[in-house]
Amino acid sequence: MFSRIASRLHGETNPLYRLRDSFLRQSVPVHDLISGNINEQGFLFPQERLEEILVRASRECLIYRPDSLGRKSAREAVAEFYSGRGVSLDPCNILLTPGTSLSYLYCFKLLADEGDEILCPQPSYPLFDYIALLSGVRLIPYRLVEAEGWAIDIDRLEAAISTRSRGIVLISPHNPTGRVTSAEEIACLAEIAARHELAIISDEVFSEFLIGRKALPRPAGSSAPLVCTLNGFSKMFALPGMKFGWMALSGERSLLDRAMRSLELISDTFLPVNETVQAAAPEIFRHGESLRTDFSRRIVQCWNIAQEILDSTGGCHYVKPQGGFYVTLSLDGLDEEEAASKILDRNHILIHPGYFYDMAPAHLVMSFAQKPELLRVALPALTATLSGLRAGHPADCKKNL
């Protein structure tokens, strides 16, 4: 009765999450040190202001008059956001979507036929597998090298390109390594993309959260023939429930025209973006500017706290993140799955083993976008458990938060 795809769409709960669920069933609180939902960590768009904006916006939408690319005023606001960052984008080449995850599906559908290939970073946030399955695309990993601060192995990336390759996914700042792709790497990628006629899909959802740097190098405006820049409100304004994102296309005129015609039809088939949210977007951008600055300052503070604790407790090597919410902890020698489950069992802290991200063993991945008070309690407990495991005395470090 069901499709072959449907038979592959039944993810099983892994042992770590089964343990987490059993704690929750017993009403034992679990400290989630991995969720990217920063609302839970106290990052909130001011509620009253949001209500005012949404009420005003809903009055603009009493009569439904959809635009298949998305409301012009919202697309202009997106273009203005980029012009404030030195990137010139035409609102006609911007498509609104209900978030970056769906933008990926549109990109894959735009670029690739069944069996065609998209190059994706490895390790990576585990978002693409199901999107690739749904779109019939084959994902071909390209390596990020930990010893080089998770830089792209450009030679191996180019060696992985085949006649079926259609695009390269770039995530910067990267989830979960925290790597910000350098301007030099982007120039190399753009040159490779031009030589092999590939599009670059640039996932910039963490663009506003940079650590120790002011500007994000972007593929838009590079020599790549076609760049789809993806972003949305979920991280930058801590509005994941607003379901507002975009794809901003740049590159060669003839490719842009063809791409936008197809994207417009894909989007027109569903018209999936809430009209009130679209009408609210310009004001959210305007009001959100100072909020965004405040969020990114707080995220840097969170990292500083986490770094201080990790450095003072020792025992965990890490590559310092240049952006985003995540850090990869290298466990040299320990079993990452055992470490993650011991940390959950003893400290009631949820943190991921690296294999969730296709990372070579042995690593843990955590989000430092947390309440400072939680970091101050959870991180010493976590590192004590790791030291206990190393010393072979895990029971010594039992400490529930």
Ligand SMILES: Cc1ncc(COP(=O)(O)O)c(C=O)c1O
């Ligand atoms: C790298 C990356 N891209 C995309 C997304 C999804 O973004 P959205 O909430 O806009 O769908 C996430 C979510 O955490 C992410 O980490």
